[in-house]
Amino acid sequence: MVKVIEAENLGKKYIISHQPQSQYRYTALRDVIADRIKSFLQMAINYKNQKSLIPRHEEFWALRNISFEVNEGDRIGIIGNNGAGKTTLLKILSRITEPTEGKVKIKGRVASLLEVGTGFHPELTGRENIFLNGAILGMTKSDIKKHFDEIVEFAEVEKFLDLPVKRYSSGMYVRLAFAIAAHLESDILLVDEVLAVGDAQFQKKCLGKMEEVSKCAGRTILFVSHNMGAISNLCKISFLIDEGLLACIGDTQYVISNYLKRNLNNYNDKMRNFFGTLNSKLSFNKILINNKSQDIVVSPSESIKIQVYGECKADIPKFRLTISLFKRGFRLLTIHDLEKPETLPKCKFKSELEIPSFFIRPGEYSIAAGGYCENGTEWMWGTDLLSFYVSEEWSNKYESVNIGAVNLFHKGNRILFL
């Protein structure tokens, strides 16, 4: 195996300045001069007791102690929370920014795709932008000419080639931009979360293209994404970056479950996040899923038992407790503890709800809970109380295919007219 990337001890430091009036993101010379004078005066005044000096600048390590090796043809997924340093790593590898410490050795041609359509000019036509963007990404004119038809075909913009891209729909724009990048001929491809844009079908097409490219051409890919399905589909090995550190390297499934466990926080102190008119009468103390309150990973073959412990401080007439499931911010479903509202007397109580097995598909879900009286005047509600993950273990074939959020056990038949 040939090592194509060897990183040793990479680190990137940023200086965050705490200036009271730094509302602009750039420095003005005036401020610098005034600042120097001010801090000089402050130094002079506070010469005797230097402790009273407030530090104006704070160091922030976006990445630290990152060491890894990548072999030729590896497809590596990089996961981590927002702001963990994933993009910074790609920026260092692609030479956009230089590391503060450490060293990387890269063998081969590197192409990076941190954003689709960088350098697109709205006034230029699709055709012109293909050449411009290609050149920006590092293609030569002959390369672009060679792939021109493929790019146009992939992007499905044939009819609009001579229209300025400012008149394109956003879908067309993204398709064209990705198509150009997908036809880069490089040995190492660094891809940031660029597929988050575009519709599901196009995302699938792009992932397919990336897979094809890496499998056929033996290209090395480093792929940053929040889409666990895409990562597990495309990458065998993954890195987990957590607060600037390389927290975990290994088999993708292992790294993903590690990541999800880290992320499924203990939400119990979020039990105070409720609002609504019933907030004074009713309090929710604990929510358990399959008897767990953190690190909840549910197998699809298990049913999901939700238990809500609460206390009622005054009688609430005709009340129903409600649980909603959110998937990526979308409210997937809402269920109730009782079929018909009933009076909840002053007492402690426990409500149990159950979602049958094989019903919701793999992914991360977040729970919101609350309740309301039948006439709708009194209610309470709290979101993001707890989250859990449904793992991908059943019917392997369809695991990562986007076929929706739920499995419905439905009826269907086929009649053949032979």
Next chain:
Amino acid sequence: MLDDKNDVLIIEAGKSEKRYWADLWKYRELFYFLSWRDILVRYKQTVIGIAWSIIRPLLTMIVFTVIFGKIAKLPSGGVPYPILIFTALLPWQFFANAVQESSNSLIGSANMISKIYFPRMIIPGSSVIVAFIDFLISSFILIILMFFYKFLPNWKIVFVPIFLLIALIVSLGIGLLLSALNVKYRDFRYVVPFIIQFGLYISPVGFSSDIVPEKWRLLYSINPMVGVIDGFRWAILGEKVKFYLPGFIVSIIFILILFILGFMYFRKTERTFADRI
């Protein structure tokens, strides 16, 4: 793609790129495409389009001729005043456009800089090229003027490319310096238009340098555009213009200092552009 398959790239903290020049060469097509984009985009959605690069210098020339030639009645040494002005206006406008465009160019391409690697020098460089194209277009006015006044240049016109090269070096040097400074200190956005406006009056555009008193002449030549403009006049206007060598040498020295300064500052700060912009 651009690099060889077996090239090993080493990225290390604090070390400047060893293969910068090779990279600059590899990315020459980007250089071309960016200039081409700027030229294409420049006059999109304008009615008279490219005519703007003719109209602007033409109007300036007319105003200057009236003010300096007719009202102030400054001496022109026997050269038709419009021609005297235009031979200076050409390099001046090239310089002004190049400096103006290139000093804002990095900020204008902030998105590209923070998302993609390429030798950053391409950006201000291509702005200078765009200004150069404008220069070529407006040169036609000079040719037409010369026909109109039946003014025939002599053999010295072959030196024009040399002075053009010098003009290119000044513009690029100042452009590099200002564009890099502009990334860190946005004050330069306001400084640049001022430099250009001010420069127009302290450079011999509306008048001949001959009216500057002899004892101040050398000091006057510190302005790098003095050397360039005098050179242009000397090469184009022929017999009627004397060449003031000491002044020219002073100008050249200052031009080189500016260029080296601009270049070095740019190279030094270039690696932090993506973090600062």
